[in-house]
Amino acid sequence: AFIKKGDRVTVIPYAGGSSFEGSVSEVNPLVDTNGMVKVKADVNGEGKLFSGMNVRVSVRRNLGEQLVIPKTAVVLRSGKQVVFTLKEGRAMWNYVHTGLENATEYVVSDKSRKGVEDGLLEGDTVIVTGNLNLAHEAEVSVR
Incomplete structure (x- = not known):
């Protein structure tokens, strides 16, 4: 449902070379x-792409403005997704609901904007490492 005709694609051969x-x-x-659909794309292979060649294909789509966070920022607490932010030298947890994702990032849904404190907002300093054993309001230092 997320791939539409006209979406931009990038094709990179596994053998190396240009994209x-x-x-x-x-x-x-x-x-x-297997839950898969077939997608065809028009690509200018400049004589360097051949039938049966193994390639990596990325489909890019503009989804508008979204709040995006690294996957490493999300930890589980009692089965719920939590993101710690840094406020005045303390780790503050924020419950979040993630939506779309890629290999390294999640989109945070709009309903996540109301967390334990002020919620997760654009511009917050998000803790992405050393967060597995953090507690709410624990003192932290940035290295």
């Missing part, structure tokens, strides 16, 4: 037994 840009030309709506 190639293109756009999605077709999305087959049939879902196979």
Whole structure:
């Protein structure tokens, strides 16, 4: 549901070399037994891409302005997602609900903007390492 005709793609051969840009030309709506769909893209391979070649394909889509945080910032507390922010030398926890994700980041849903304290907001200093055993209002120092 997130890939649409016209979305930008980047193709990078596993064998190395240049990356190639293109756009999605077709999305087959049939879902196979593995939950996958077939997507076709028009890419200018400049004679360097061949049928059967192993490549990595990234589909890029602008989803508008979103609050995005590193995955390493999210820890679980009693089965709930928590992000610690730094406020006046103390770790403050904020309950969050994550949405879309890629390999390294989560989108924080709008309903996460109301946490234990003031909520998780754009511009907050988010603690991304050393946060596994943190407690709410624990003193922290930045290194």
